[in-house]
Each structure stands twice: as structure tokens, then as C-alpha cells.
Amino acid sequence: MIVFNKGSTTRQAHVGIPSGLYEEEYGRDGFYGRYAHLYRTAPPVAWSRIEGSLRPRSFDLNQQQSSEEDFGASRRLYLSNADLRIEFAVLGTAMRYYFRNADGDELFFVHEGGGRLETDFGVLTYEVGDYLLIPRGTVYRLLPQQRSRFLIIESRGELGFPERGLLGQQALYDPAVLRVPELEEMQPPAGITECEIKIKRGGEMSSVFYPHCPLNTVGWKGTLTVWQLNVRDIRPISCDRAHLPPSVHTTFVTPAFIVCTFLPRPLENGDPEALKVPFFHSNIDYDEVLFYHAGDFFSRVGIDTGMLSFHPQGIQHGPQPQALARNRKLTHTDETAVMIDSRNPLQVAADADVVENKDYWRSWQS
Ligand SMILES: [Fe+2]
Structure with a gap:
């Protein structure tokens, strides 16, 4: 690559910028x-x-007016294209149904609050500063213990982790700090006898119903799961x-x-x-x-x-x-x-x- 150099410049970018330039x-x-x-x-x-x-x-997302009782209605879209959607949600109570996003992976960033995330892979306890990466197709339910505010990024392509290159494999965050759900017996929402999974595909919602708790996994193995990363570990x-x-x-x-x-x-x-x-x-x-x-x-x-x-x-x-x-x-x-x-x-x-x-x-x- 040929580097040209004309007029007043610096030899090292971002250092010693000539006065007044x-x-x-x-x-x-x-x-x-x-x-x-x-x-x-x-x-x-x-x-x-x-x-x-x-x-x-x-945009001041603190001014968002939306339901805090219903997960779907709590999500507000701010920016989007065919690759991603950037939403913000405020949830005050446990979801009364389950959700599966067939359109993309979801990356939650917990701006405020804390609680439980129940998934096909088990349970995670979330807190402020967490990223929660939920792969496309995973069934989940959020149970806030405190009013929770989330930035949500939906990605059509698979979300993955960066190459560290010259920095070495443990740079930014050691992959060992990533957490995954722990299996435990999960109960359906209180008072619910028929459990609903709302599924989003092509932006449209459908529902599948079960006479039992659909989060009934008692074992899993593999390389695809839900991931949790807190910013304090970066x-x-x-x-x-x-x-x-x-x-x-x-x-x-x-x-x-x-x-x-x-x-x-x-x-x-x-x-x-x-x-x-x-x-x-x-x-x-x-x-x-x-x-x-x-x-x-x-x-x-x-x-x-x-x-x-x-x-x-x-x-x-x-x-x-x-x-x-x-x-x-x-x-x-x-x-x-x-x-x-x-x-x-x-x-x-x-x-x-x-x-x-x-x-x-x-x-x-x-
Ligand atoms: Fe920039």
C-alpha cells in the first residue's frame, strides 16, 4: 500500500496535530x-x-412510554434495517407467556434492574451491566425481580465473539468468564394451566400452546447455548x-x-x-x-x-x-x-x- 503525504500532517496519527488544525x-x-x-x-x-x-x-429512551406488564408491548423499535433491529424494553412483572424469536439472535443489555431468565438451557440470574445472548429459536421467559430496562439488539445473522489476533486469546475478556444457564426444574407462570409460546417469524406472531411447562429440558450438550457476559468482566x-x-x-x-x-x-x-x-x-x-x-x-x-x-x-x-x-x-x-x-x-x-x-x-x- 502506497502512503502519500502532502502539506501539513503528523507522522503518527492522533499525535502532535499541528496547532490550529x-x-x-x-x-x-x-x-x-x-x-x-x-x-x-x-x-x-x-x-x-x-x-x-x-x-x-x-433519542432519550428515558421518555419511552410503553406497557411494563407485557413483554411484547414493552418493546419499542428505534432503528432497524434488514440485518438488525435496535429496541428498548421496560418490564416490571414476570412474563405470563414464553417467547421464541425465529427472526434472529437477540442480544439484551441490562441497563437497569435484575431478575431471572428462564430458557430451554436452564436459568440465569441477570443484573445491571449484563449482556444476555439468546440464539435464534431459543424459548425463554423473563422474570424481573426489579423493574428492568433492556437495550435489545435483534440480529438476522449469528452473533459471535471477536477474533483477538495479536492481542492474544484472553484479551478483552477471557472466554472463561462467559456464563451459561444452569439446569433446574422450572414452573409455569402462576395460575396458568396451558402454557403459551409466542413465536415471531417474519415479523408476525403465532402461538403454540402446551399443557405443561415448555421449559422441560433435563440435559443438554453442545456448542450453542445462551451466554451471559457482564461488563465488569471486560x-x-x-x-x-x-x-x-x-x-x-x-x-x-x-x-x-x-x-x-x-x-x-x-x-x-x-x-x-x-x-x-x-x-x-x-x-x-x-x-x-x-x-x-x-x-x-x-x-x-x-x-x-x-x-x-x-x-x-x-x-x-x-x-x-x-x-x-x-x-x-x-x-x-x-x-x-x-x-x-x-x-x-x-x-x-x-x-x-x-x-x-x-x-x-x-x-x-x-
Ligand atoms: Fe464513530
């Missing part, structure tokens, strides 16, 4: 493909106005002397998108010239979605826990001017956030419009 990373295939660094005299996000629908967007990769791309925080992968987890970590404290906040970049090949779970979101102002941001392909993003100034003094991040990078463009659903912060795109104006 702003570095933008323009790259293909996420952060893995051909790239160029452009050194501009103003940030690419310093727009004065935008016409048309393409813009950074954010050990983020960081570098003392240069800002690393977000892809180093990859937690799950599919053919069409990746899921990354941003966690508290030290910043680039070993070189005063190193950039400490994410560099400006164009999402040429990916739409980017971030769910803010906990902490202080160091590269974003005006974002709080329980919010979702959407940065579509075709328009740059990066830190706001206020965040740039504030973060020069920071030595650590305190944020926990889930990122979904989708190769194909996502559509914004009607429910998202209701809770949208319509002025989010203005937050880059100084």
Missing part, C-alpha cells in the same frame, strides 16, 4: 481498510446549518501514548454489524501531544449507534444515561468543542456505553421520533 480520519471498512488523515483548518462538524434528513440524531484495551480506534472495544460480531463496549479506562497520559478524545471521522462504510449506560460521557456534552445517539454514514462526527476543551485535563474516562456499528444504513422508526432531541445536531456549534 483538526485531524479527520477518512477510512474504509470501519477502522480496518484504506484510510487518509485530513488536516483541516476547522472541524468537519462545525456546520452552520443542515438541509435534508441526514444529520446526527439522539478489560478494555488502552494505549498510554496514542488514541486507539473504537474497534479495539469489540465485544460481539456478526456479518453485518459489530457491538463494542466502552468502559472506564485510562486516557493517553504518556504523551502530552497525544489526542485524548475520539478523532473526527466519517462513517463511510458504517452507521454508528451508541447507547449511554452509565458514567460521564467524555466526548459528548448534552448526553445522559439512557440516551441513544445515531451517527449515520455520510456525515462526520467527533467531539463537541466543549468536550475537546474539557477533556484535555482528564486522565481517565468514567463512561460505560454500548456501540453498534452497522454496515448497511439504518432507518429511524416512528417511536424514535417521539423521544428525539431535535437539536442534537446543533451541539457541535460553539
Whole structure:
């Protein structure tokens, strides 16, 4: 690969950016493909106005109005395409029926609450910060012990775990920290004599009924099951002397998108010239979605826990001017956030419009 170098640049990306210039990373295939660094005299996000629908967007999921009694009705769709659906659900009581998703794997992220997850493979106790990976076709029932709020990612392709490559097999999280359900005798919902499994296929619901508890597995073996991973068991990769791309925080992968987890970590404290906040970049090949779970979101102002941001392909993003100034003094991040990078463009659903912060795109104006 031939590297060209014209005008004012840095030798090491993200380090020693010439005074008064702003570095933008323009790259293909996420952060893995051909790239160029452009050194501009103003940030690419310093727009004065935008016409048309393409813009950074954010949604306050804390404002979601939905049933907390019925699992299906509690799920609200925010973003989707043929590969994935991004939903949010609030569930206050145990499900009175079982559910099987025939359309895709489901990845739950527990934003609040705790309880039991009963499945074909046995039982898991869930808590805040858990990812729960439920493969397509698995029957399950959620029994919150506290009101539970979930980010739910439905994936048409199989969700798997990332290659660690040069980092070694135990990097990010040792596969041994993954937990799987434990078998125990499960009871049908109280007062129910005929158990219902609601099945979603092609977006349509059907129900199959049994005169007994359908979660009646007394043994299982194999390589496919339900997985649980808590964010406290993820050990983020960081570098003392240069800002690393977000892809180093990859937690799950599919053919069409990746899921990354941003966690508290030290910043680039070993070189005063190193950039400490994410560099400006164009999402040429990916739409980017971030769910803010906990902490202080160091590269974003005006974002709080329980919010979702959407940065579509075709328009740059990066830190706001206020965040740039504030973060020069920071030595650590305190944020926990889930990122979904989708190769194909996502559509914004009607429910998202209701809770949208319509002025989010203005937050880059100084
Ligand atoms: Fe990004």
C-alpha cells in the first residue's frame, strides 16, 4: 500500500496535530481498510446549518412510554434495517407467556434492574451491566425481580465473539468468564394451566400452546447455548501514548454489524501531544449507534444515561468543542456505553421520533 503525504500532517496519527488544525480520519471498512488523515483548518462538524434528513440524531429512551406488564408491548423499535433491529424494553412483572424469536439472535443489555431468565438451557440470574445472548429459536421467559430496562439488539445473522489476533486469546475478556444457564426444574407462570409460546417469524406472531411447562429440558450438550457476559468482566484495551480506534472495544460480531463496549479506562497520559478524545471521522462504510449506560460521557456534552445517539454514514462526527476543551485535563474516562456499528444504513422508526432531541445536531456549534 502506497502512503502519500502532502502539506501539513503528523507522522503518527492522533499525535502532535499541528496547532490550529483538526485531524479527520477518512477510512474504509470501519477502522480496518484504506484510510487518509485530513488536516483541516476547522472541524468537519462545525456546520452552520443542515438541509435534508441526514444529520446526527439522539433519542432519550428515558421518555419511552410503553406497557411494563407485557413483554411484547414493552418493546419499542428505534432503528432497524434488514440485518438488525435496535429496541428498548421496560418490564416490571414476570412474563405470563414464553417467547421464541425465529427472526434472529437477540442480544439484551441490562441497563437497569435484575431478575431471572428462564430458557430451554436452564436459568440465569441477570443484573445491571449484563449482556444476555439468546440464539435464534431459543424459548425463554423473563422474570424481573426489579423493574428492568433492556437495550435489545435483534440480529438476522449469528452473533459471535471477536477474533483477538495479536492481542492474544484472553484479551478483552477471557472466554472463561462467559456464563451459561444452569439446569433446574422450572414452573409455569402462576395460575396458568396451558402454557403459551409466542413465536415471531417474519415479523408476525403465532402461538403454540402446551399443557405443561415448555421449559422441560433435563440435559443438554453442545456448542450453542445462551451466554451471559457482564461488563465488569471486560478489560478494555488502552494505549498510554496514542488514541486507539473504537474497534479495539469489540465485544460481539456478526456479518453485518459489530457491538463494542466502552468502559472506564485510562486516557493517553504518556504523551502530552497525544489526542485524548475520539478523532473526527466519517462513517463511510458504517452507521454508528451508541447507547449511554452509565458514567460521564467524555466526548459528548448534552448526553445522559439512557440516551441513544445515531451517527449515520455520510456525515462526520467527533467531539463537541466543549468536550475537546474539557477533556484535555482528564486522565481517565468514567463512561460505560454500548456501540453498534452497522454496515448497511439504518432507518429511524416512528417511536424514535417521539423521544428525539431535535437539536442534537446543533451541539457541535460553539
Ligand atoms: Fe464513530
